Amino acid sequence: MDSLDNLTPEQRDTLQTFQAVIHNEDIDTAIATLVAQDWNLERAVASAFGDELPTQREVPEAEVAPPEDLQTQQGHPDLGVRSPRPKMLSVWGLLALPITLPLNIVWVLLSYAASFLPAALRPSLLTPAGPQRTGTQSSDPRADAHRFLLDFEDTYGRQHPEFFQGTYTQALQKTKTEVRYLVVYLHSAEHDDTEEFCRQTLCSEDLISALQRRNVIFWAGDVGTVEGYQVSHILAATTYPFIAVITPNQTRLAVATRLEGPTSPSTIIDALTAVIEITEPHVATLRAERESREQSRSIREQQDEAYQASLRADREKRRKAEEEAERTRLEEEAARKEEEEREAFLERRKRRREELLANLPTEPAADAPNITKLSIRLPSGDRVIRRFDADDLVSKLYEFVETRDLEPLEGEFLVVGTFPREVYDDLEKSLKEVGLVPSASLVVEEA
Secondary structure, three states: OOHHHHOHHHHHHHHHHHHHHHHHOOOOHHHHHHHHHOOOOHHHHHHHHHOOOOOOOOOOEEEEEEEEHHHHHOOOOOOOOOOOOOOOOOHHHHHHHHHHHHHHHHHHHHHHHHHHOOOHHHHHHHHHOOOOOOOOOOOOOHHHHHHHHHHHHHHHHHOOOOOOOOHHHHHHHHHHHHHEEEEEEEEEOOOOOOOHHHHHHHHHHHHHHHHHHHEOOOEEEEEOOHHHHHHHHOOOOOOOEEEOOOOOOOOOOOEEEEEOOOOOOHHHHHHHHHHHHHHHHHHHHHHHHHHHHHHHHHHHHHHHHHHHHHHHHHOOOOHHHHHHHHHHHHHHHHHHHHHHHHHHHHHHHHHHHHHEEEEEOOOOOOOOOOOEHHHHEOOOEEEEEEEEEEOHHHHHHHHHOOOOOOOOOOOOEEEEEEEOOOEEEOOOOOOOOOOOOEEEEEEEEOO
16 A cells, blocks of 8 residues: 555546556556556556457446445336346357358458448448447547547437547546546447437437536447447446446446436436436535535645745845845946046046146246246136246146146046137147147136
8 A cells, every 4th residue: 555655646546547447456556557658547548458358247347336325226127227138149049050150151251341342332331320330440539439429420410419529538537527427328330229229319309408407428439449349348238229327436436327228318317317316415525525625726726826926026026136236236346446546546646746746847937038828727716827938838738737736627637728619639739839829718627
């Protein structure tokens, strides 16, 4: 049981359905088969059956034995339940064997020869009425379900129960998951009663309406297909047409009743009604438990979504906070560098000012020849007047300006003339060459 305890709820559910389909009570063997098929239920079922179909047991059952309250109904005439009877060769059969055996051989030979005919001619020779398959052929169950629907509608019309378009295993899973009733119909075109049953019973408006009102899943399979033949063994079908009603149980599914042979719509409706009346309290409990689990799951999903949303919001907040912190750090770093550069510039300006003051030439006398008188307005608004030699270079003018207090100017500067405005930035020309003789009014501006 250690291996069972280690399974997830989904794996336990798959295990129960797998055991129900193949009638395997050995948990370890069932788990080993599912593990080998990567917990794919359909592949596991196919693997369990292999190339050979399961043999019929003395007391055939489906999924699990019916509950005790249903077992008392076995054989009840109102439910139309018939116990399976082993097929035995009668005395008349032995006497007729010398005649029937050659006929059977001839029929097999004719069938084999007909298989080489065009597909359009084959049905008229091989199929008396309705769809037919070769029971031993390999097929895709889901494709068979769709093909059966098309063939049925082509033969009997579109008025019929809504056939479940999937495999028998998928129908069982849906029955268990959604806690609904499942009606299984096994179709055999070789039986004389099949055509009348399909036209008069399955296509009955009363039966279709009853199945719809009760929200019943209806799965139909042709015993001529591999899956249909397997299901006929699982459900121990002995006579066709065959109907089985399967009900959800606590952990597995149970066959509540079987209807074999020609059956009227009212008989099927009565049998289904009787089953529902007996099992509905239990099924209602299962539905309530399922709804409770679904609500709990929905609440957990909502809580998980809210938790994930909270995590995403927290991560987004952290991301934005980190981005803001990084932006602030970069701004502070840039401001720090800018301040350091400003202080370094001011320090260099201070040292240069001290150096220039120490080496500042003497201002020419007012009556000296070849001079110019310049009026310079500083950034602070103060005005200073200075006489220069007309042959002094513009660079001398800039050096003089640097000896003054240039606050609040903290960067490089330009000397600009007014009226008209002209920038004097050619430091290698003389004051006379740039037109600053015999006098001029200048302004110191930030470069």
